[in-house]
Amino acid sequence: xxxxxxxxxxxxxxxxxxxxxxxxxxxxxxxxxxxxxxxxxxxxxxxxxxxxxxxxxxxxxxxxxxxxxxxxxxxxxxxxxxxxxxxxxxxxxxxxxxxxxxxxxxxxxxxxxxxxxxxxxxxxxxxxxxxxxxxxxxx
Numbered sequence: 626x627x628x629x630x631x632x633x634x635x636x637x638x639x640x641x642x643x644x645x646x647x648x649x650x651x652x653x654x655x656x657x658x659x660x661x662x663x664x665x666x667x668x669x670x671x672x673x674x675x676x677x678x679x680x681x682x683x684x685x686x687x688x689x690x691x692x693x694x695x696x697x698x699x700x701x702x703x704x705x706x707x708x709x710x711x712x713x714x715x716x717x718x719x720x721x722x723x724x725x726x727x728x729x730x731x732x733x734x735x736x737x738x739x740x741x742x743x744x745x746x747x748x749x750x751x752x753x754x755x756x757x758x759x760x761x762x763x764x
Contacts, residue, residue: 658747660758663722667691673715675700675723676752677734682726686752689724690761697730705741720745727751 658666666672667689674692676683683694693714695703703712715721721743723731728750738746749755756762 660754664760672720677725677730687762687764689755690763704738717742722747722749724749
């Protein structure tokens with residue numbers, strides 16, 4: 626039994642809570658993809674890569690070769706298939722990998738795109754992960 630000033634949880638409750646949390650996590654993930662795999666799949670057209678950083682960041686450091694630039698602020702409009710601003714290069718059925726500077730904004734973008742109906746969405750973390758795995762950075 627786990628006890629504390631505001632709670633008492635027995636082993637059965639703890640197990641039920643952990644199982645619930647595991648099922649929620651499984652429902653919210655598409656697994657992982659290595660950055661090297663993302664680079665290869667992007668190059669072969671099997672994966673769409675999106676940079677969700679602001680335009681000033683892209684101008685300063687470039688972006689992953691082949692990546693679409695859709696800032697996090699605009700993603701809701703450009704990734705919603707019901708929107709007149711839906712980006713023509715996006716496909717709900719095609720896997721998507723998203724990056725930003727550190728992985729925080731790309732994590733938010735992943736959740737947003739899943740809610741909009743995209744089937745497979747990965748968080749690549751930061752642009753530095755792309756470069757470290759041998760991905761080309763373009764202006």
